[in-house]
Amino acid sequence: MPELAEIYRVVHFIRLHLVGKTLTKVSTQHDDIVYGKVGTSAAEFQKAMQGKTIVGAGQQGKYFWITMSSPPHVVMHFGMAGWLKIRDADTYYYRTEKPEDKQWPPKYWKFLLETDGDPKTEAAFVDFRRLGRIRLVDCPAEEIRNHSPLKENGPDPVVDEDLVTEKWLGDKLKSRKKPIKALLLDQENISGIGNWMGDEILYHAKIHPEQYSNTLTGDQIKQLHSSIHYVCSTSVDLLADSDKFPEDWLFKHRWSKGKKNKASALPNGEKITFITVGGRTSAVVPSVQKKTGPVAGDVDEDESSGEREVKRKRTSRKKEDTAPKAKKEELKLKKTESKPQSKPPIKSEDKDEKIKTEGAPTRRRSTRLGK
Secondary structure (H helix, E strand, O other): OOOHHHHHHHHHHHHHHOOOOEEEEEEEOOOOOOOHHHOOOHHHHHHHHOOOEEEEEEEEOOEEEEEEOOOOEEEEEOOOOOEEEEOOOOOOOOOOOOHHHOOOOOOOEEEEEEEOOOOOOEEEEEOOOOOOEEEEEOOOHHHHHHOOOHHHOOOOOOOOOOOOOHHHHHHHHHOOOOEHHHHHHOOOOOOOOOHHHHHHHHHHHOOOOOEEHHHOOHHHHHHHHHHHHHHHHHHHHOOOOHHHOOOOOHHHOHHHOOOOOOOOEOOOOOEOEEEEEOOEEEEEOOOOOOOOOOEOOOEEEEOHHHOOEEEEOOHHHHHHHHHHHHHHHHHHHHHHHHOOOOOOOOOHHHHHHHHHHOOOOOOHHHHHHOO
16 A cells, blocks of 8 residues: 555655646546545546646645645545556656556546646546545645544644654553554554554664554654654655665565565564564564563453553463363263263153154254163
């Protein structure tokens, strides 16, 4: 999924190629998911954009928008595989040689834009997985972030650098009891950090992704704050071009997972392992990212009497205690079943029924009583 840095890249190209130009032609394809899931239709989008001038573009985390000469404005999210293509411009953050990626109009387009000018600019929103979202927001351009879906999301560490302070981060971490990786990925807390950025940040901060957020020390919070701004600002400055990322970044070496005869390791030999945190695969360097406090699945929380107390789970002891008990119950059950049961005398009117039930394969209780 495109993350904060990749979104910044596409906004950069929108500003470079589209801002200041008027849309002379807008084409759309009906999609009741990409448009409809957020209360917009392709026809409404086309009507709102046609003939207007693009005056600006912006982003908050994984969301970005294009502001028009008059409301409504369009707010977009790429989902897992969406992207905005601009004809003859290198908008992609990775290199591709696929013939279908060079055709125009591109496959799986949801809208096509053409501008005035000579030469004209052509752009297309593409999404083959249909997990992206295109919506119209009817408000003054400067108030977009005060409306859904942006108002429900946390600050952007690059756009809102002054808000994402060390104190703000510390208060956020202390108010949650959540694996730190999961907290970073939660867009309600902070916007734009996805899987690879979260792993990169935690690697540079030397923090294990499973450790609970409210157990980090002051020094760890300070380092985490520094790493958030370092990774986010560096990747944004490089327009998400991974070829230009520093060689010591985890990003450059994490993609060997599952590839035959290719070890997952950093250039200095430190091994990269993979675990699941918050439902997402996480790359970890165990020699660097030590567990310095309680981690997910390793603690219980006791909130009796309004107080919170962290207790270690005695997992191995629990298994030792319950295994013998289960064994005893099993032996007791076998003994009960094997013990002869006293039988009441069979009445004459029951004899025929007794004969019928003997040997019936689907009536186990009746079979036992006939023995």
